[in-house]
Amino acid sequence: MANSNTRLTGRVIFPDDPGYEKARMDFNTRFSKYPCVIVFCQRAQDVINAVQWARENHTPLRARCGGHSYEAFSLLNQGIVIDVSEMDKIFLEKRKGMATIQAGATLLPLYKALWRKGVTIPGGTCPTVGISGLTLGGGFGMLTRKMGLLCDNLMAIQMVNAQGEIIYADQCVNADLFWASRGGGGGNFGIVTSFVFKVHPISNVAVYTITWDWSDAREVIKTWQDWAPFVDERLTSILELFTKKDGRISSSGEFLGSENQLHYLLRPLTAAGKPIQIKVQTIPYIKAVLKFDGGPGPHKFKNTGAFVYRSLSDEAIGTLLYYMEISPNNDNSIQFQSLKGAVSEVPPDGTAYFHREASYIMQYITQWKADNEECPNICWVEKLRQSMLRYVDGTYVNWPDLSIKDWPCAYYGTNYQELMRIKRKYDPENIFHFEQSICPD
Secondary structure, eight states: OTTOSSOOOSEEEOTTSTTHHHHTOOSBTTOOOOOSEEEEOSSHHHHHHHHHHHHHTTOOEEEESSOOOTTOTTOOSSSEEEEOTTOOOEEEEGGGTEEEEETTOBHHHHHHHHHTTTEEOOOOSOTTOBHHHHHHHOOOOTTHHHHOOGGGGEEEEEEEOTTSOEEEESSSSSHHHHHHTTTSOTTSSOEEEEEEEEOEEOOEEEEEEEEEEGGGHHHHHHHHHHHTTTSOTTEEEEEEEEOTTTTEEEEEEEESSOHHHHHHHTHHHHTSSOOSEEEEEEEEHHHHHHHTOOSOSSBEEOOEEEEESSOOOHHHHHHHHHHHHSOSSTTOEEEEEEOOGGGGGSOTTTSSOOOTTOSEEEEEEOEESSGGGHHHHHHHHHHHHHHHGGGOOOOOTTSOOTTOTTHHHHHHGGGHHHHHHHHHHHOTTOOSOOTTOOOOO
């Protein structure tokens, strides 16, 4: 460390400092890693200093925003974590329809700040997810089918590159880096310090929840998958299959229109099986944000998933049902989210986000509390993933999974070669690397 000409700035935490234990924890508490230093940056210069310090000391680095990486890629042992979570200011230019958002902003505070001005961006549902990883990997949520992916609403970025310099990228300047930053995943090319987004007016929305008995699951899944990706694009829908022991299947969604219109659009879904409960209401958008808040706080989990391009066959649905019958715990589930709409209006090579033509995405969700529950749950979710491979196509870079061996194809499809070229241009020394980072060669 004595060789460094650069001093770390910001809120710097070393292993002997009182805040170290809290600072080294991520959202997925099954991981426990021990960085040699964690820098909570307050401004772009702190990021520059941290990158330069890492280079001078030959110390591996990781970038962190919300700390939600499923495989804890934003942490490492014996390296430096450059954390931007305290850079969270928001600058709205409502007349221009745009907002500059610092890279550490998390979703719920961001949505609340924009809501007070009558606008929003189409981000995700988990309230503590950071804007950086979400955007750089694509970013979908309850407004996606109408407004597009979050990365489709990105206008520009400011980034600290591998040389520790500030660079800017948009459609005209460093356009290849801007292309890669819309779906190429976080932590690959540099550390973003701020984003410029297009914002959308928002007020009230119509929302729905439908619940069925588990015995209706096969019929409901078949109906939902042929309806949700193709219905009016103002409606984004989720379907959640719980364990057989839990006994439920439910669907919920958000619609940019009236309750009466939503009732009409829901008719194919409400005709499936025998719904136990149907609830449709109009609420302020910010209450819908809270309604779809994405689940528990920090916990032990192993989630993975897959894109579905063609409707699942009876055999495939039977496989899903089988695994929900043998789930090792009652909290596991499979969640489907509808896509198409505005997502598929951009070609697969229009940005780095490749899976434009997918009808929907499934997430296989497993969580546990006791350490001795880890092995059976991870084994269950991996067997489920493997059993579904013949029916699905690729997965989402923001749901990384170390079990996936051909991850470049799964995440990026035919865009990976171009991503490698851009990596060679902007980070030829591979300063920004982790277990599934884009390689320069």
